[in-house]
Amino acid sequence: xxxxxxxxxxxxxxxxxxxxxxxxxxxxxxxxxxxxxxxxxxxxxxxxxxxxxxxxxxxxxxxxxxxxxxxxxxxxxxxxxxxxxxxxxxxxxxxxxxxxxxxxxxxxxxxxxxxxxxxxxxxxxxxxxxxxxxxxxxxxxxxxxxxxxxxxxxxxxxxxxxxxxxxxxxxxxxxxxxxxxxxxxxxxxxxxxxxxxxxxxxxxxxxxxxxxxxxxxxxxxxxxxxxxxxxxxxxxxxxxxxxxxxxxxxxxxxxxxxxxxxxxxxxxxxxxxxxxxxxxxxxxxxxxxxxxxxxx
Amino acid sequence: xxxxxxxxxxxxxxxxxxxxxxxxxxxxxxxxxxxxxxxxxxxxxxxxxxxxxxxxxxxxxxxxxxxxxxxxxxxxxxxxxxxxxxxxxxxxxxxxxxxxxxxxxxxxxxxxxxxxxxxxxxxxxxxxxxxxxxxxxxxxxxxxxxxxxxxxxxxxxxxxxxxxxxxxxxxxxxxxxxxxxxxxxxxxxxxxxxxxxxxxxxxxxxxxxxxxxxxxxxxxxxxxxxxxxxxxxxxxxxxxxxxxxxxxxxxxxxxxxxxxxxxxxxxxxxxxxx
Numbered sequence: 001x002x003x004x005x006x007x008x009x010x011x012x013x014x015x016x017x018x019x020x021x022x023x024x025x026x027x028x029x030x031x032x033x034x035x036x037x038x039x040x041x042x043x044x045x046x047x048x049x050x051x052x053x054x055x056x057x058x059x060x061x062x063x064x065x066x067x068x069x070x071x072x073x074x075x076x077x078x079x080x081x082x083x084x085x086x087x088x089x090x091x092x093x094x095x096x097x098x099x100x101x102x103x104x105x106x107x108x109x110x111x112x113x114x115x116x117x118x119x120x121x122x123x124x125x126x127x128x129x130x131x132x133x134x135x136x137x138x139x140x141x142x143x144x145x146x147x148x149x150x151x152x153x154x155x156x157x158x159x160x161x162x163x164x165x166x167x168x169x170x171x172x173x174x175x176x177x178x179x180x181x182x183x184x185x186x187x188x189x190x191x192x193x194x195x196x197x198x199x200x201x202x203x204x205x206x207x208x209x210x211x212x213x214x215x216x217x218x219x220x221x222x223x224x225x226x227x228x229x230x231x232x233x234x235x236x237x238x239x240x241x242x243x244x245x246x247x248x249x250x251x252x253x254x255x256x257x258x259x260x261x262x263x264x265x266x267x268x269x270x271x272x273x274x275x276x277x278x279x280x281x282x283x284x285x286x287x288x289x290x291x292x293x294x295x296x
Numbered sequence: 297x298x299x300x301x302x303x304x305x306x307x308x309x310x311x312x313x314x315x316x317x318x319x320x321x322x323x324x325x326x327x328x329x330x331x332x333x334x335x336x337x338x339x340x341x342x343x344x345x346x347x348x349x350x351x352x353x354x355x356x357x358x359x360x361x362x363x364x365x366x367x368x369x370x371x372x373x374x375x376x377x378x379x380x381x382x383x384x385x386x387x388x389x390x391x392x393x394x395x396x397x398x399x400x401x402x403x404x405x406x407x408x409x410x411x412x413x414x415x416x417x418x419x420x421x422x423x424x425x426x427x428x429x430x431x432x433x434x435x436x437x438x439x440x441x442x443x444x445x446x447x448x449x450x451x452x453x454x455x456x457x458x459x460x461x462x463x464x465x466x467x468x469x470x471x472x473x474x475x476x477x478x479x480x481x482x483x484x485x486x487x488x489x490x491x492x493x494x495x496x497x498x499x500x501x502x503x504x505x506x507x508x509x510x511x512x513x514x515x516x517x518x519x520x521x522x523x524x525x526x527x528x529x530x531x532x533x534x535x536x537x538x539x540x541x542x543x544x545x546x547x548x549x550x551x552x553x554x555x556x557x558x559x560x561x562x563x564x565x566x567x568x569x570x
Binding site: 095169172173175176179180181182183184185186187188189190191 | 356362383386387392403407413415416458459
């Protein structure tokens with residue numbers, strides 16, 4: 001290497017990585033909510049994103065409804081779909097082996113894919129940009145506006161959920177039901193309701209993420225694929241930890257951005273997994289995953 | 297069964313229930329017991345006799361373990377509750393303190409109590425954590441600590457306090473002495489008796505520690521393989537030679553070698569008694 005090292009470029013890649021990690025953390029939150037609340041890894045998370053983006057496109061662009069109304073309708077609709085899925089698919093499977101439930105969510109993902117294909121077709125749609133595009137400059141470093149705003153939005157939503165689980169009675173009851181459903185039941189908690197709520201929350205989180213991703217790229221049934229990349233994030237973060245989802249989201253964001261910047265887009269797709277593999281060798285529960293607290 | 301001990305419907309009346317797990321394994325075979333309003337009733341028996349299953353049948357937990365009540369009736373304050381969901385029973389005033397404490401480990405003490413406030417839904421009663429902290433001052437000192445790091449005794453206190461926060465009329469206590477030091481057991485049983493006295497909570501107390509249970513209960517049942525084999529007021533039970541021998545660990549001089557034949561003899565006698 002003869003040319004002097006370009007520190008500015010490195011800083012720029014790293015910062016873009018941090019900010020784009022916000023969205024990864026948001027999607028990861030969707031996975032973590034359901035895993036923590038019901039012990040299921042929901043492989044249809046990406047399809048919640050896809051549905052969110054399509055519903056929003058339909059009501060905002062095709063029906064020309066105002067943005068806020070479209071947003072409200074979309075979130076309500078995806079939450080309803082999530083509740084329906086919980087009731088119709090997950091609840092009958094309660095008590096079945098994990099692998100069956102996992103397969104069910106994978107099947108669900110392709111079914112939702114098929115539905116979207118049948119209703120909207122496989123075309124790409126242009127979504128109107130939602131987040132301000134004006135770039136942020138820090139000295140010589142330039143960060144695209146959408147990336148920063150998506151980070152702020154994700155941070156707000158994650159903070160809201162964290163506060164909800166910490167301070168609201170329903171939020172605390174949801175945590176209780178997640179950690180010990182039987183005991184929660186005998187203390188008067190309607191565990192079925194908390195599980196349904198969990199799915200609805202994850203649906204809302206996914207829908208928001210989907211709308212943002214759709215508005216930053218374009219709308220096609222492939223949009224949900226972004227969620228599969230987030231698997232690396234949740235495994236790294238430890239599956240059941242919101243804090244883990246945030247930190248891991250940012251780490252993977254930075255790694256993706258750096259590898260894309262220096263090694264090109266192809267490498268970018270595998271590097272997160274390699275990193276995860278290496279970290280899991282050292283910390284098998286992920287960075288923040290709970291081991292049981294053992295008291296003897 | 298003995299004569300009716302109080303007027304009005306009992307807090308709890310279990311009549312001849314049969315419980316089956318996984319459609320095949322029968323655990324309770326016609327078990328009956330009564331908890332008169334305001335009293336503490338002890339339910340004793342060896343491991344696997346079906347004590348915990350009895351409590352689960354009452355609090356509605358059986359379906360969660362693929363168990364079902366196949367026959368018989370359970371009445372709570374005169375109303376049949378065989379098929380009521382557990383969270384609804386909790387909201388009607390049945391507080392089940394499960395065996396093994398089961399505190400929500402990653403929630404703080406305060407949060408454990410807040411979660412337990414769900415039992416007050418639909419009853420127009422405000423949760424009173426201060427009342428719980430009055431009974432268990434130790435918990436107050438640790439109110440913002442994560443429950444998983446409490447000592448065993450403190451966890452048991454939290455488990456009882458959590459049920460009490462739901463303003464129960466009937467408490468089901470499943471081995472509150474389990475794994476605790478004798479001094480702590482004594483302390484906890486004292487508080488249980490106080491709660492019964494001061495809050496008027498009727499109690500069904502499952503125990504292995506017969507001495508401790510008889511100390512606070514007015515009436516006792518002893519069960520064996522899914523049904524009651526002996527029952528009576530505790531002051532009579534403590535004088536029963538069989539009870540003394542097999543549950544209190546004294547009585548006739550007990551030499552280990554002779555015991556197996558005695559068990560057989562005991563079983564015969566038991567059948568005869570019930």
